[in-house]
Amino acid sequence: MAPPVSKAVRATVASLAERAGVATSTVSRALRNDPRISAEVRQRIIALAAEVGYTPNVLARTLVGGNSGLVGLVLGPIENPFYAELMQMVVARAAARGWRLMLLHAGPGPIEEATAEALLQYRVDGCLITSAELSSRAAAICAANKVPLVMINRVAWEHGSAVSCDNQAAGALLADLLIRAGHRRLAVVTGFATTSTSTERAEGFSRRVAEAGLPPPLCIGGENSHARGFAAGMQLAALPAAERPEAVMAVSDILAMGVMDALREAGVSVPGEISVVGVDGVMPARRAPYYLTTVSQPLEAMVERGFDLLAARMRDEPREEEVVLLRGSLTIGRSARLHPDDLAGNGQNGPEA
């Protein structure tokens, strides 16, 4: 084994061409399986490349006009396990497609302008966004420079496509479930009023409640965090038993977990005295002590469709900016008293699951 000395001098098409006694263009073609290279020469060059451990310089390749293979990724606050799980899925599927991820942002708050610049500086092929807080200025930068944008778990605004769960349907599904179980006094714990996921889920829920002729649900919350869910739970627990809702839908699992933690800490039994359901289907909510009944988002499908949209727009396909809505699936847990017929749901959140 040859001991590598100082700055590892990496092989290039030129060095390979020289050693193989051919032109650089021949090396370039052979390495990318261009059909008009004789099998003999191709084999020789490929073998040589492997021997010297040649790695193509993607930067140079991109410079001459190719794709960078880079996809920007903007994540929301990771306190919410949903984003963590989404990220993991994105990483897995990106690798499967041979795309590399540039992690631009993770956390609360808007993405800085300097960060958005990176999209251009590195000639990123496209960008995946899971937080609404890409500043409009940053969005404008992308639009002006034709960087395809796809949002996951958010409906798109001016520019870009989006894939999202059918949040209205999810809210309606849960409303039906709770109403069928006989619950009459209902409540909704909401997230940020500015995010489509929160408002749509609440809307779908409330509409169904209205259609059932029940009084409108009590609405509390206003932020998508465990802490806010906890506060909401305490609020509910403080209500006189006669006024307290019999069932509550939190617009996200993290909120639902907070609600459950607060209720139980306050001595209110879940689901004994109050039923709690959520939306998202995150891992921690599947386990003790929650065993949450929820609508699980089809994470893998969402990410795949998001990448499909991105790929289409990267190919400059003249398709409309589109919004793909995927249906979530009901996961029955033990956090809500349900109608016996509903206890045999698709997914199960319980100790045996």
Add this chain to the structure above:
Amino acid sequence: MAPPVSKAVRATVASLAERAGVATSTVSRALRNDPRISAEVRQRIIALAAEVGYTPNVLARTLVGGNSGLVGLVLGPIENPFYAELMQMVVARAAARGWRLMLLHAGPGPIEEATAEALLQYRVDGCLITSAELSSRAAAICAANKVPLVMINRVAWEHGSAVSCDNQAAGALLADLLIRAGHRRLAVVTGFATTSTSTERAEGFSRRVAEAGLPPPLCIGGENSHARGFAAGMQLAALPAAERPEAVMAVSDILAMGVMDALREAGVSVPGEISVVGVDGVMPARRAPYYLTTVSQPLEAMVERGFDLLAARMRDEPREEEVVLLRGSLTIGRSARLHPDDLAGNGQNGPEA
């Protein structure tokens, strides 16, 4: 061929030079504040660049020999909130240093070789690793190509530097705490036997127990997950009360949470009948229903020191590969019965915190 939709034609040093009536080299220097450019010309060029929305092409800049500004990031399984929190910190600190992150891996299992190749293909300046499972082949690739490697939360092996919490000390600290509280029968719930974090914490704990003349702690576990912690908790709950440990240290918070969930589900009170402590200091463990007593890792300091090490090695400073050990801080919660003197700890994990 179909006419390709015009990609936005971006400004370049050449186009700026032409419009400004100067040479490209002058533009290049002006834009990077080279001192030997007259203020007048510099201003004019900078204004022009701003006017046309010029963005430098980092790829080209890197090609001529500069740094890519790219740092590779390898994460462990995100089921564990510790990795999610670590990631968020890494993103924040990287942005502050003007570095871009290339997210190579997130999840369990080893990093694929194809992924490791990206480090070379994109001329990444360095790589941050938080999972031990960078395959040795991938590590060899980095070593051979002089890509600086820094591990966080793991001790380094052959190649690269590392920054980690003083895990032995953390284990010892918790042992002292529990022993001082009067606990005599102790247990340890371990993670993977192959990760330094798990073994070191268990070692530090066990050594202190031995020094106190107590019988060696019961050891169960073997995997760093909530599920395994839950299983361990069930095992403990099934023990006859006379044999059951009075206190248990889990080597991570996620394990501790699993243990607590299982014990409580089995009707064993925590901390009433058994005390539980963990290590890491993750967010969810700070909240209801855990309020975990734990040793919190100094996340920000760890990331900062990790970046410092990376920066030093990127500058080719001839320093030794080093291991930086940072001390964690005790966070007192309500998951363990403690000596009254210890209840006034540094951090607090409680509803009022």
Add this chain to the structure above:
DNA sequence: TTGAAAGCGCTACCAA
């Protein structure tokens, strides 16, 4: 089927 040469956008070196 292969080669020669012209760049991609940028920086660095050497002159002026």
Add this chain to the structure above:
DNA sequence: TTGGTAGCGCTTTCAA
């Protein structure tokens, strides 16, 4: 203080 020019590593005409 500025300009010209030679590449960085790669792909891609255009010729042979």
